[in-house]
Amino acid sequence: MTVLTATRPLDTLADFPAIPDGWAYLDTAATAQKPRPVIDAITRAYDTTYATVHRGVYARSADMTIAYEAARERVAGFIGAASASEIVFVRGATEGINLVAQAWAANQLKPGDRILLSTLEHHSNIVPWQLIAEKIGVAIDVVPLTDDHRIDLDAMAAMIRPDHRLVALAHVSNVLGSVLDARRAAGIAHAVGAKLLLDGCQAVPRMAVDVRDLDCDFYVFSGHKLYGPTGIGVLWARADLLEAMPPWHGGGAMIDRVSFAGTTYAPPPARFEAGTPHIVGALGLHAAIDYVEAIGLDAIHAHEAALVARTRDALSQINSVRLFGPETSAGIVSFAVEGVHPHDIGTILDESQVAIRAGHHCAQPLMEALGVPATARASFGVYNGAADVDALVRGIERVTRIFG
Numbered sequence: 125m126t127v128l129t130a131t132r133p134l135d136t137l138a139d140f141p142a143i144p145d146g147w148a149y150l151d152t153a154a155t156a157q158k159p160r161p162v163i164d165a166i167t168r169a170y171d172t173t174y175a176t177v178h179r180g181v182y183a184r185s186a187d188m189t190i191a192y193e194a195a196r197e198r199v200a201g202f203i204g205a206a207s208a209s210e211i212v213f214v215r216g217a218t219e220g221i222n223l224v225a226q227a228w229a230a231n232q233l234k235p236g237d238r239i240l241l242s243t244l245e246h247h248s249n250i251v252p253w254q255l256i257a258e259k260i261g262v263a264i265d266v267v268p269l270t271d272d273h274r275i276d277l278d279a280m281a282a283m284i285r286p287d288h289r290l291v292a293l294a295h296v297s298n299v300l301g302s303v304l305d306a307r308r309a310a311g312i313a314h315a316v317g318a319k320l321l322l323d324g325c326q327a328v329p330r331m332a333v334d335v336r337d338l339d340c341d342f343y344v345f346s347g348h349k350l351y352g353p354t355g356i357g358v359l360w361a362r363a364d365l366l367e368a369m370p371p372w373h374g375g376g377a378m379i380d381r382v383s384f385a386g387t388t389y390a391p392p393p394a395r396f397e398a399g400t401p402h403i404v405g406a407l408g409l410h411a412a413i414d415y416v417e418a419i420g421l422d423a424i425h426a427h428e429a430a431l432v433a434r435t436r437d438a439l440s441q442i443n444s445v446r447l448f449g450p451e452t453s454a455g456i457v458s459f460a461v462e463g464v465h466p467h468d469i470g471t472i473l474d475e476s477q478v479a480i481r482a483g484h485h486c487a488q489p490l491m492e493a494l495g496v497p498a499t500a501r502a503s504f505g506v507y508n509g510a511a512d513v514d515a516l517v518r519g520i521e522r523v524t525r526i527f528g
């Protein structure tokens with residue numbers, strides 16, 4: 125059933141200067157547009173308060189350090205971390221996963237151990253594990269999907285074994301929008317002593333996330349999908365895990381003391397943040413979190429779920445359209461039109477001011493499982509409303525007319 129909130133945007137459209145009138149931006153799963161408060165926070169920092177962090181003895185640098193660390197505190201509160209020291213700033217989810225692979229898995233896993241992934245993972249939650257698996261001699265197993273394209277947790281429970289040391293799953297699929305029952309996944313993983321990493325890229329902008337409530341061990345996400353800037357992202361890990369992890373990048377800012385006789389390292393999170401960080405990116409992320417929390421993650425979730433329902437309702441009435449993914453999903457709909465390549469769908473929609481993504485969405489194993497080379501994907505954000513869905517549906521009707 126389509127709920128009322130789907131009939132209009134969350135009254136936020138005016139906050140987004142890069143969305144012109146009449147442009148249906150339906151590619152938020154790739155990257156979100158930026159609201160004015162985020163743009164202002166970034167501009168203000170470079171215009172008026174900019175300096176380095178952690179090292180300067182002058183007041184401006186001390187102030188910038190306070191602002192940078194306040195962003196870390198804000199992230200910690202946003203995802204329910206026990207402390208800001210559990211928040212490592214990274215470039216994005218990709219770097220966060222590579223960090224866990226290189227600093228945790230490469231040191232904890234031994235030949236013969238196994239890693240468990242799922243069919244629907246983004247390449248950035250596959251390739252980092254393959255890189256270390258090859259090096260160490262670790263096997264990778266893959267949890268299949270249910271008929272409605274969710275990660276099959278019954279299958280996961282049946283196939284997991286004590287030599288699985290790590291399970292890494294998407295909290296929300298970037299292609300299908302399927303939402304993982306993360307607590308159940310954590311229970312299954314922990315029952316054999318495995319750690320659970322959740323790729324929260326598509327979850328954090330779409331639903332309230334509390335890492336302790338989810339009971340996971342690692343959580344990653346990217347700022348740019350959360351209405352923040354590119355180049356900043358977050359790795360959260362439980363304090364005991366971070367403390368036991370050696371550094372992965374060496375350089376300034378991550379050390380305790382350096383000498384040619386030997387170097388000692390700073391405690392987390394500094395140990396994992398070598399070099400000058402993306403200072404203003406962290407401030408932009410802080411503003412983005414303020415922005416989404418002012419709207420409310422539950423309101424955003426309900427709004428996007430309603431847009432998904434409206435989209436699926438309308439597209440399912442077009443004979444040649446095949447919908448992927450479960451009926452209820454978090455803000456993302458993938459589909460195909462019989463006999464039309466998704467790239468052609470995307471090009472024709474673009475002529476009507478509708479921007480969607482077409483391709484494999486960095487999820488080639490999922491495409492193989494779905495039996496298609498690519499899909500068309502519409503993904504929603506706080507600025508979308510029913511008019512955008514209707515423009516998409518009119519565009520798809522045009523596609524079917526053109527391809528007869």
Ligand code: PMP
Pocket residue numbers: 153154215216217218219246248249294296297298323325326346486
């Ligand atoms: N995981 C998922 C589920 C994603 O959607 C994305 C971005 N498409 C990533 C990981 C990688 O994020 P980034 O490119 O920002 O590092």
